[in-house]
Structures are given as structure tokens and as C-alpha cells.
Amino acid sequence: MDFLQIVVLALVQGLTEFLPISSSAHLLLVPVLVGWPDQGLAFDVALHVGTLLAVLGYFRHELVAMARDWIASLLGRGFTTDAKLAWAVLLGTIPVGLAGLLLKDVAATYFRSPVVLAVGMIAFGLLLGWVDWRHRGERTEREMRPRDVVLIAFAQVLALIPGTSRSGVTLTAGMYAGLTRQAAARFSFLLSIPVIVLAGALEARELAMQPDAIDWRALIWGAGLSAVAAYLCINVFVRMLGRMGLMPFVVYRVILGVVLLAIYA
Structure with a gap:
């Protein structure tokens, strides 16, 4: 990988992982549109490590x-509110973890077409816009009820469909359940x-089975740039939610989806 590809993909991952616009869709599209070769599994793992470091640092x-x-x-x-929140995070991960293991091959084979990606961008973007318009919640993440956690947990399973956006669909479910934008x-x-x-553990397991040589320079740069971009993105995104809402992301998703349909449909 040349340095430009490393920088662009790391920034794309870092800036889109926590925005409701689907990081996986952008990582699939950028190499195709620019004509770059596939970045490889090792680099994907490095980008995930970077975004993980960012969110761990932000919520330390x-x-x-x-x-x-x-x-x-x-x-x-x-059970304090922090204990309940920890349990909510752990229990909220179970459905998507099981679905990921059961549907991994299906998602990798049948869901990766540009048309599916475009439809996901448009459909779930419009759903996000509708919920942001109609459901203005007042509760924080520490005031969630068990049924709220269940709703968000099963909504997160939909993120296996390209173009859905894990952050987008969980934001949508959280606001629908009555959380504020920032809390969701x-x-x-x-x-x-x-x-x-x-996800990183599964990719690392597959990587361990591959005999290919690893470009450590690319991995270190990718992880570092991705971490910095993701940390800055989280800070800015949370601050801007109260002022401008989610409509700019809805518009972006719909426009990108329409362009993709015009190209690939």
C-alpha cells in the first residue's frame, strides 16, 4: 500500500465509524471508485484497533x-446507574454477536452488492430522519429501561446489512425509545x-491463518491516524447534535444512495 492509500482509508474509517453514514460502505466504495487494490484483512484489523482506542480514550x-x-x-x-449501564452494553451486544457468527458468510456473499448498499443507505437514512423529526426524547442513557436495551440490541443486528450503519441504526432505535440525541x-x-x-477478534483469527507477510508500517500508520480521526469525530459529533440534529447526515445518505443506484442499478 502506498502512503496516500493508508492516509485516506484511515481517515475514512476514523471519520465514518461513529457517524450514521456507514463506515463499511465507505471503505468498500473508496477503493472501487479510486481504483485502488483491496487493502487486505490486516489493514482492516488495524483500522478497527484505531477506532477502538479512540472510543476507549473518549469514555475512559x-x-x-x-x-x-x-x-x-x-x-x-x-446496582448503581453505572452498573446498569455496563450490563446494558454487555447484554445489548449479544444479539449482534450471535447474528454475526451465524450470518457472517451470508452477509459477506449476498449483502455486499452496490445496489444493496445503496438501498440500505437510502432506506435507513430516511428512517433515521423520520425518527429524528418525530421522536424528541428526554431521557439519558442511564435512564434506559430493559425494553429500551432490547430494542436497541436487536436494531443493531440490522447493521449486518451494508449501508445500514451500526451507529445510525442504534441512534435511530435509541431516539425512538425516548433517549435524547446525545444520550442515544x-x-x-x-x-x-x-x-x-x-469483529476485530474474528478478523484477527482469519488473519492468523494467512501466510502473507504483514506490512507493519501501514498497520501502525493506519491505526494511529484512524484513532486520531475517530477521537476528534466523536467530540465534534456529540457537540453538534444539539445544534443541528441529524438531518445533514440523512440528506448525505439519500444523495449517496441515489448516485450509487444511478451508477450500478
């Missing part, structure tokens, strides 16, 4: 409190931690 204080109170809850010392975004980011770990 909350995660310490959640882990401490979660352990306390296991020892029978009660924060819970979506927290949910990304175990999902990225699971």
Missing part, C-alpha cells in the same frame, strides 16, 4: 466507573466497544 472515565460498579454488582453490592449517541458509542472487539 465512564468505563472505569462502569467496570468498577459492574464488578460490585456481581459481588452482590447493589453516547450509548451507541459505548455499544461499539464490544462490537469492535468481536
